[in-house]
Amino acid sequence: MPEARRIRAVIVDDEAPARALLREYLGAEPDVDLVAECGNGFEALKKIGELEPDLVLLDVQMPKLDGFEVLELLEKRPAVVFVTAYDEYALKAFEVHAADYVLKPIGRERLAEAIRQVRARLAAPVAAVPVASPAALANAARAPGQHLERVLIKDGANVHVIPVELVDWIEAQDDYVGVRAEGKTHLKPQPIAEIAAALDPARFVRIHRSYVLNVDRLARLELYAKDSRIAILKDGKQLPVSRAGYARLKELL
């Protein structure tokens, strides 16, 4: 392996002056090549997916997708240095194993130190670099005590953003969940228990091992056999309700 490997970097920030400053500072690093600059979360997702850079300098608050949501949706994750004016995300940043967390206004020396961290991380054997699970990432995208407000689904180059109030129900399908909203089912690679835990329990109930229901959609319950019931939704759709699911539903209603 060559000892001086080059670092391909992407800058993600919605403010032009902030990008200019990062560009200037990166220009002073001999081994860093700037391969793209992005002004919002969607663009970042697309560019990072295409270019597979080694390093992303990532702002947190941006239009469309925030920095944590971008990370959640990435399949292959580069080293990340968060660059933001907000110090309250630092803890979350380290939960998702960010290489560093730099506060604005950014100092040249401070950014250089972050780049040194990244170099060390890239030089380490792959197994030694901690990788956050998608669950940790999804949790990091929310404030503590806050419930999931929108479900993000990556579909090729597109991202569907589904506000949770539009979700009718969620169905487990092997390693995926099918999220049903506005007449369409979107597949997302996530265990159903994980998404059920992230949703607001006052609105979404795990009615069955394989189903999570938005209770606003429930029309009525019918007894189907001893100990098992069927939930009839307002659009006529029928979903199975287990005994434990019925108990949870009864507690809520």
Place this chain on the structure above:
Amino acid sequence: MHPLLSGRVRPILYLAMWAGIGALLGAVMAALSPRPLAHTVAFIAPLSVFYAFACLSAWWVCRANPLAMTPPARVLTVIVSASLQAAALWVALGALYAALLGRFAHIGPERAGIFRDLAVLGIAGIVLYAQSMAGHYFLLSIETARAAERQIFASQVTAREAELRALRAQLNPHFLFNSLNSISALAGSEPEAARRMCQLLGDFLRTSLSLGARESVAFGEELALAERYLAVEQVRFGARLGFEKSVAPDAERCLVPPLLIQPLIENAVKHGVADRVEGGTVRVTAAVRGGALEIAVENPRDPEAPPRRGQGMGLENVKQRLNALDPQHARLDVYREADAFRVRLTLPASGDGAGGAHA
């Protein structure tokens, strides 16, 4: 603790007053049934000291029957019955004491004289105790008034503190951090622009501090502050941030609490511009209608954006301040549509612009 017994001066004054009362009673008794001065003093002095303390009991009687919560007829009954009881006790004690003086010291008038002395004690006892109750009610009312005054003062302090907190919170630190970062960026490539930005930021800070120190400001000044703020933000967001205003001249002359619309402008930039890829235009409209100043701040919004933390804080603060200003006529209406967000403030028009509606 009884208020007349607290401190050093009050008990002395109170006893001095009773020395006078005792002397007066003694003079009356001596006039009715003449006797040597020493005999009069020996009889009346201990009884006066006793009644001086007995009258202090009126404090607890008054406190148990506060004027504000007791019907007047009941107050009168309490005064009469307490006075009669106290006087009866005094007369009984006086009779016992006179008998003891006569038996063991061989001083004091004959039987008819003792009855005259006791009659004086009885009448004076009723009058003095009733006086004492009136005096104590007076003391209590002063105390209540003071407590109310303290409470009003305390609530004014609380309100002012809330105001100051609001003003401090409005000097949004993230705005400063981001602005400094922009200046740092410009310093390398466009030093002139960096200097201009320093000046804009300085202007904004100075104006917001000076407006914040005042009770009320003309809406036009408030608007000028918002424009300075937007000028700074325009350096960060570039063409993404647009601003339009449509403000009637009489509205500009109306008086408003300082920095009232500033948090609304900041929210509009955050949600209408910073959260949208294409940015947006912040619109401010204001007019005077029917004696009321109506101000609206509007921004586009991303229908997919989730409600961010802290979004309600600025609005809540504005609502509280309007409520403190005039709960009857000032109000805040929030219109949250799919792709736009609008806040309308309505407050009584005051100052130079107030007459504009009738012109």
